[in-house]
Amino acid sequence: MSERVILHSDMNCFYASVEMLHHPEFAGQPLAVGGDPEARHGIVLTANYIAKRKGVKTGMALWQAKQVCPEIIFVPPRMDLYLRFSKMAREIYSEYTDKIEPYGIDEAWLDVTDSKNLKGSGMTIAREISHRIKYELGVTVSIGVSWNKIYAKLGSDYKKPDAITEFNRSNYKDRIWRLPVSDLLYVGRQTNKKLKKLGIQTIGDLAETDENLLDSYFGKMGIVLWAFANGWDEDPVCKEGYEAPVKSIGNSTTTPRDLETDLDVWIIQMALAESVAARLRKHGFKCKTVEITVRDNGLSSFTRQRHLRHPTNITDEIVTEAFQLFKDSYKWEHPIRSLGIRAADLVLDDIPVQLDLFGNQEKQEKLEKLDRTVDEIRRRFGYFSIQRAAMYQDKVLSHLDAGTHTVHPHSYFHG
Structure with missing residues (x-):
C-alpha cells in the first residue's frame, strides 16, 4: 500500500x-x-x-x-x-x-x-x-x-x-521539530502554558517526551498530541459529502421601532427569515436547526433553538419555527428592540431525505418553487419589487430591507 x-x-x-x-x-x-x-x-x-x-x-x-x-x-x-x-x-x-x-x-x-x-x-x-x-x-x-x-x-x-x-x-x-509546540494543531493557549511548565517548548520536545508523563497531565489528549508531534496521524480526509463548509447563516436587526405585538414580531421575523432562506438557497444549503435571538428595550436578551424534522431552506418553514419559538419563550414584559434568526447545522441541499409520513411533499415543493421565483424577481427588479401580504400591515416595519443586512456564517470547525 x-x-x-x-x-x-x-x-x-x-x-x-x-x-x-x-x-x-x-x-x-x-x-x-x-x-x-x-x-x-x-x-x-x-x-x-x-x-x-x-x-x-x-x-x-x-x-x-x-x-x-x-x-x-x-x-x-x-x-x-x-x-x-x-x-x-x-x-x-x-x-x-x-x-x-x-x-x-x-x-x-x-x-x-x-x-x-x-x-x-x-x-x-x-x-x-x-x-x-x-x-x-x-x-x-x-x-x-x-x-x-x-x-x-x-x-x-x-x-x-x-x-x-x-x-x-x-x-x-x-x-x-524545531517549530514552537504552539504551532501544532489543537495546542491552544492553555495547553501551551501547561506544556511549557513541563519544559516542552518545541514540537520535537513534545515528540520525545515520555508518553506516560503526557497521559498523567493531559489524559487521552496528551497521547493524541504526542502522536501528532511524531507524525503518527492516520485520520482520513473525509470524502466530500453533504456537510456544508460553514456551520450557520444568520441575520439580525435593531428594529425600526420598538415591537409591541405578536404581529410586529411576525413582520420582522418574516423579513429576516426571507433573507436567511434566500442565502441558504443561493449557496446550496439547507438547515437542520432554527435559532432565534430576542433583546427587549431593557437590554435583556435570550437565545432559543429548535431542531427540525427535516432539513429546509424554505422561508415559510423557517419563519414558522422561529415564531413558535418566540411565542413559547416571550411573555411581553417589555417591548422588543432587536431580533435575530439563525439557520444552523447546515447540509448541502441535495442531501437525500427520508420522506415524512406526516409531511406534505407536494406543498414543500410548491413553497420552494415560490421562494425561488421571489428570489429571481428580487434579483432582477430589487428587494421591494415583491412583498408578502403580511408586510403591508405596518409601513414602518415593512420598510426594513433585510436583504442588505450582513449575514454571518460560522465556520464548521472554528465556530
Missing part, C-alpha cells in the same frame, strides 16, 4: 484578498475586513499583509487597528461573496480528488493519493492547484504537502503567502 499524499490548502488573508480584487482603487494600501466601519465598532476578521506588517491582527477591535495603522481602510464583510469564492476553489480541488475536507471557509485538506499516477506527485499537484487558484480566482494559496493531515496543515502555515512546503519522512525532524 503506497504512502498517503495529503495537501492542506489555505487561501491567504482570504476575505481581504477577495475585497482587494473588487477594490482595485485600494491597491498598495492597508485594508481590513470586519465590523461596522461607519459605527467604528466590531473586530477585524482579516487584514491584508500590508496592514498586518503595521501591526493589525485578526480579532483586534477596529479602533485598536486604527491606532496601530491610522491610514487603514475598513470594509464590511460580504459573506455571500466569500462563500462564492470558497465554492469555486472547491470546484478546482474536485478535479484532483473527491476526498476534500473543508476546514472553515478558506481552508481544506485534500487526499490526492489516488491521483498520483494520473496527475503526478503531491508537489506537482500542489503547484498546479496554486497556479490555477491564482489565475482563475485571482487570490493566492499556501499549500502544505505531507503524508498526514497534521503535518500538511503545518506545511501551509510554514511559509506565507503564495508558498508550497513539503514535509516528508526525510526532512520532518529537521524542519517540524
